Amino acid sequence: MPARTSWIPYALIAPSVVFLGALFLVPLVQTVWLSFSAGEGLSLDNYQRMAGDLNFSLAVKNTFLLTLVVVPLQVVLALGMATMVTKLDKGRDLVLWVLTIPLGISDLAAGLAWLALLQNTGYLNSALYALGVIQGPVGWLSQETPVALFFAIVLAELWRATAIVLVILIAGLQLIPKEFAEAAEIFGAKPWTRFTRITLPLLKPSLQSALILRTVLAFEVFAVVYALGGRNFPVLAGEAYVWQNDNQNYGVAAAYAVLIMAISLAATAVYLRVLRTRPEQLS
Amino acid sequence: MADIVIDRVVKEFGSFRALQEVSLTVNDGEFVALLGPSGCGKTTLLRIIAGLETQTAGRVVIGGQDVSNLAPRKRGLAMVFQNYAVFPHMTVFENVAFGLRMQKASQAEVKRKVERAAALLHIESYLDRYPAKLSGGQRQRVAVARALAVEPAVLLMDEPLSNLDALLRLEMRTELKAVLREAGTTTIYVTHDQTEAMGLADRIAVMYGGKIDQIGAPLEIYATPATRFVGGFIGSPPMNFIKVQCSQGQARIGDAALPCPSTGKDLELGLRGEDAALSANGSGIPFDVRVVEPMGSHLLLTGAIDGQPARIVAPPTAKVSAGERVGLTVDPARVTWIDSTTGRALARV
Ligand SMILES: Nc1ncnc2c1ncn2[C@@H]1O[C@H](COP(=O)(O)OP(=O)(O)O)[C@@H](O)[C@H]1O
Ligand SMILES: [Mg+2]
Numbered sequence: 001m002p003a004r005t006s007w008i009p010y011a012l013i014a015p016s017v018v019f020l021g022a023l024f025l026v027p028l029v030q031t032v033w034l035s036f037s038a039g040e041g042l043s044l045d046n047y048q049r050m051a052g053d054l055n056f057s058l059a060v061k062n063t064f065l066l067t068l069v070v071v072p073l074q075v076v077l078a079l080g081m082a083t084m085v086t087k088l089d090k091g092r093d094l095v096l097w098v099l100t101i102p103l104g105i106s107d108l109a110a111g112l113a114w115l116a117l118l119q120n121t122g123y124l125n126s127a128l129y130a131l132g133v134i135q136g137p138v139g140w141l142s143q144e145t146p147v148a149l150f151f152a153i154v155l156a157e158l159w160r161a162t163a164i165v166l167v168i169l170i171a172g173l174q175l176i177p178k179e180f181a182e183a184a185e186i187f188g189a190k191p192w193t194r195f196t197r198i199t200l201p202l203l204k205p206s207l208q209s210a211l212i213l214r215t216v217l218a219f220e221v222f223a224v225v226y227a228l229g230g231r232n233f234p235v236l237a238g239e240a241y242v243w244q245n246d247n248q249n250y251g252v253a254a255a256y257a258v259l260i261m262a263i264s265l266a267a268t269a270v271y272l273r274v275l276r277t278r279p280e281q282l283s
Numbered sequence: 284m285a286d287i288v289i290d291r292v293v294k295e296f297g298s299f300r301a302l303q304e305v306s307l308t309v310n311d312g313e314f315v316a317l318l319g320p321s322g323c324g325k326t327t328l329l330r331i332i333a334g335l336e337t338q339t340a341g342r343v344v345i346g347g348q349d350v351s352n353l354a355p356r357k358r359g360l361a362m363v364f365q366n367y368a369v370f371p372h373m374t375v376f377e378n379v380a381f382g383l384r385m386q387k388a389s390q391a392e393v394k395r396k397v398e399r400a401a402a403l404l405h406i407e408s409y410l411d412r413y414p415a416k417l418s419g420g421q422r423q424r425v426a427v428a429r430a431l432a433v434e435p436a437v438l439l440m441d442e443p444l445s446n447l448d449a450l451l452r453l454e455m456r457t458e459l460k461a462v463l464r465e466a467g468t469t470t471i472y473v474t475h476d477q478t479e480a481m482g483l484a485d486r487i488a489v490m491y492g493g494k495i496d497q498i499g500a501p502l503e504i505y506a507t508p509a510t511r512f513v514g515g516f517i518g519s520p521p522m523n524f525i526k527v528q529c530s531q532g533q534a535r536i537g538d539a540a541l542p543c544p545s546t547g548k549d550l551e552l553g554l555r556g557e558d559a560a561l562s563a564n565g566s567g568i569p570f571d572v573r574v575v576e577p578m579g580s581h582l583l584l585t586g587a588i589d590g591q592p593a594r595i596v597a598p599p600t601a602k603v604s605a606g607e608r609v610g611l612t613v614d615p616a617r618v619t620w621i622d623s624t625t626g627r628a629l630a631r632v
Contacts, residue, residue, distance in 0.1 A: 179368035182335050187433065188356045188385035201372040280413040281372045 028261075035254035046251040050243075050259070053252075059234040065150075066225075066235065067218040070157045074214060075207070077158065078165035083195075085166075086173045096170070100163040107160060111227025114156040115141075118228070143232045153233060156224045161217065165210045172206025173199070208275040215271070216264040236260050285346045285359070285436035285469045286311045287332065292341030294327050301327045303493045304341070312467040314460070316480035319490030320516070325473040326365055328490075329439050332471065333362050345437060356385075361435035363443040365473075367426040369414045375401075375425050376410040382433035400428040403462060404455070419446040424455070434466060441473045456482055477517050481505070489513045508619055511626040514553045520583065520594035524621065525552045527589075536589050537569040542615050544629045546622070553619030553628070556583075557596040559611040561603070567610035570595060575605050 038045035050056055085096055102110065117123045120137040128134045140148040180202065184194045200207075222237035231238065240256035243249045287309040294302040301324045309315045317325045330336040332343055334355035342351045350358045361382065369378050377384075379397045388396070401407045404424040414422050423446045430438055444452045444459075460483050463470050474480050480487045481501040488498045489512075497509035508514035514522035527534040529543040529550050536552075543550060559568070568588060576583040582597040588611075595611065603609060620629045 177366070177368070179364050179366060180370060182355070183362070183364060183368040183370070183429075184381070185355045186333060186335070186360070186362045187382035187429070189381075190356070193385070198370065204372075277372075278413075280415050282415055 031254045031257050034251055035258045038251050046255040049249075049252050050239075050255045053239070055231075055234040055239055059236050059239045062233055063219060063221065063236045066153065066157070066221060067215060069154055070161075071211065071214050071218050073154070073158060074162045074165050075211065077162050078169050078210070081162075081166050082169040082173055083199075085170055099166060102160050103163045103167070105160070106223070108223040108227060110160040111156060111224035114152065114159070114224070115227050118152050141228055141232070146233070149229050149233055152228055153225055156228060157218075157221065160224060161214065165214055168206055168210040168213070169203065172203050172209075175206075176202045204275055204277050208271055208277075211275070212268050212271050215267045219260055219264050219267070236263075286313075287437065287469060287471070288342075288344040289328070289332065290342040290344065292328070292331055292343065293339045294324070294331060294336065295339045301493055302331070302338075305490075305493075305495055307488055307495060307498065309469055309471060311469055312464075314463060314470045314472065314483060314485045316484035316487045317471060317473045317490055318477060318480040318487050318516075319475065321475055323490045324493045325475075325490055326441055329362070329441050329471065329473050333360060333439055334358050358437075359435070360437035360439060361430035361433050362438075363423075363426045363430045363440040365441040365445075367419075367422045369422045369425045369429070371414050374411050374413055375406060375417070378414065378425050379406075379410075379428045379432050381429060386433070396432050396434070397428075400432040403431065403458060404428040420448065420451065423447065427455075427459070431462065434468075436469060438463065438468050438470045439473075440470065442475070443472070444479065445474075445476070452479075459483070477519075481517075489516060491516070506617070507628070507631075508553065509628050511551065511553070511621050511628075514619060514621070514628075518555060520556045520596070522619070523552075523554045523556065523588070523591075523593040523595075525554065525588050525591050525593065526550070526623065527552050537610075538566065539568045539610075539613075541613065541618065544620055544631075546629065549623035550629075551621040551623050553621050554593070554613060555617070556594045557581075558617040559595050559613050561597055561601055562610040562612045565608070565610040567612040570609050570611050572603055572605055572607050572609060575603055 035046050036042045036044070081099065085092060085099070088095060105113075115122070118140050119125075120139050124140070125134065125137050128138070129136070139145060140152055142149070176199065180198050181194050184198045189197060220237050221235055222241065225233055225235050226238055226241075231242070236256055237260060240253045240260070243256065244253035287307075289305060289307040289309075292302055292305045293300070305324075305328060307315070317328065319325055327336060331338045332345075334343075334350065334353060338351070342349055344350065345358060345360070370381070373381070376397055379400055380393050383393045383396055397410070398407065401410055404427055406421065406424050406428060409417060409421065414425065417425065423443060427440070427443050430440070444455055447455060456479060472480075472483060484501060486498060487501055487504050489496045489504060491510075491512045497504055497513045499507075504513060505517055508517065508522065511524060515524070525536070527536060527541075527543070527550055529545050532542055532545050533540045534543040534550065534552065541552070543552075559570075570584070570588050570593065571586045572584050573586040574584070576585070577599065579599065581599055582601055582603065584595040584597055584603060585592075586595070587593060597603060616631075620631070621627065622629055
């Protein structure tokens with residue numbers, strides 16, 4: 001029997017392997033190849049061109065800044081929301097459903113929605129004007145207001161992508177038997193202590209998944225930024241887009257793509273290491 | 284003083300009534316066992332005392348203070364959970380130390396008390412291991428050690444020894460009883476194992492269907508069950524119940540007669556298997572033996588009295604064989620009379 005069945009698992013995963021190979025691995029190799037080829041033979045020309053570009057260091061800085069601000073905020077917000085949602089007895093599904101609506105909206109649509117709110121003639125200015133706070137249209141998203149633009153992007157990203165963290169954390173919280181927190185409470189742990197000493201450590205595997213997913217996506221941030229600020233707030237994925245479409249330079253665009261991938265892989269490796277759960281500590 | 288007063292506590296889950304007006308007083312330093320079949324509400328009652336569940340009605344008073352609306356951590360008690368709830372991300376040492384750490388005990392005190400509790404439960408050798416590497420019985424002992432380490436005034440235990448093998452269970456039982464007695468800990472001990480309850484408890488509260496059927500000392504409950512359920516639940520083999528007619532204060536079974544309370548109601552004779560003796564000449568209550576099981580210390584006879592199933596305990600050397608009809612003599616003072624309709628015991632005659 002074993003001899004006869006041993007090929008079955010491979011046969012069953014073969015379609016997915018072929019699929020992944022065709023649609024993921026091949027383009028990946030092509031992109032890497034493209035990024036190292038300029039003119040004839042292998043070279044680092046594309047990378048030099050990328051690094052020498054006026055917007056490059058700004059894009060790196062902005063992308064990291066955005067990630068470092070947005071991801072921790074999202075985790076904290078999602079933790080708070082998840083804790084509250086799991087405490088609900090009635091209407092939990094409804095609340096969860098409402099909270100996850102942004103997940104169903106494409107990031108470009110989300111960016112445009114926030115643009116409608118925040119642009120010069122947007123709803124925010126109309127409301128502020130009606131309240132007499134401002135005298136005329138105020139620009140929040142221009143090059144002259146980089147801080148406001150940054151916060152607008154942070155806000156839109158929080159609104160758009162916190163729900164995915166929330167969903168992962170709620171799933172994780174539901175896996176933790178309630179007796180652990182109850183035992184801690186019996187033995188004198190106050191709510192905050194229970195959260196830090198019991199819930200958070202037991203939630204580590206879910207936190208790890210959520211952080212990896214959100215961080216990787218944050219490094220790829222593009223559509224929301226593009227909708228709100230255009231190139232007023234350069235980010236890595238945006239630069240790749242500009243080099244690809246406006247400058248028609250596929251090599252430099254590929255170099256950006258490879259850079260984003262390298263950063264994502266590095267971040268993932270850090271999370272896997274720092275937030276690892278030793279097998280003997282699994283419940 | 285840490286006495287516990289449970290005053291007419293009711294618990295409803297939706298439309299289901301898990302506890303119906305349960306009242307129970309546990310004196311300071313007393314060991315009370317909550318005994319009953321699975322699903323009768325033992326865990327629910329314990330969780331209400333701990334404050335992990337809110338009662339629908341009624342009060343819980345500990346040490347003279349009404350704790351009905353107090354958070355669990357303010358009730359000054361420790362608890363052993365039915366499913367252990369040993370923290371998987373902490374070593375056994377940190378698990379046992381948890382309560383002491385919450386009390387901000389000094390490092391030396393933590394070490395001393397953890398080691399003492401660990402020695403008591405025989406878990407010293409795996410203090411630096413993680414619970415995932417332990418068996419169910421070992422985890423259960425960690426949970427008990429965690430509760431004992433804080434030297435609580437009130438200790439609630441939910442089937443704390445259920446996962447130990449028989450020998451270790453017997454040993455732990457004895458040690459637990461000695462330690463808790465010495466410390467003067469007021470203890471409520473939930474179990475569905477009647478021998479555990481009999482062996483450990485000062486008093487037993489027998490629960491059935493969300494009610495306490497009877498509270499009393501082990502021997503009292505054994506000898507004078509208040510309901511048919513208690514008689515049938517306590518003792519091995521369980522009490523026999525034989526439907527009889529009682530007229531003019533006499534119940535006739537075969538050629539034997541027993542004095543009975545004439546109330547005009549349908550009666551059942553509650554008879555413990557070991558309270559019947561084989562008569563020398565076959566006179567007395569006729570018992571048709573169907574199966575003879577030699578148990579070593581005694582013979583277990585299964586058969587019928589007056590066509591109704593019964594189990595009788597006979598001396599190991601008795602000469603009885605299957606298919607035989609023997610006579611039983613019964614001390615009228617040791618039988619229980621049950622009202623067939625209510626299932627409650629009647630006053631003795
Ligand atoms: N949270 C709950 N929701 C609904 N029913 C419950 C809940 N907890 C316990 N019950 C019910 O209450 C009854 C008593 O349960 P429990 O106290 O756990 O019994 P025991 O510990 O004696 O086995 C059972 O019928 C159980 O199904
Ligand atoms: Mg139970």
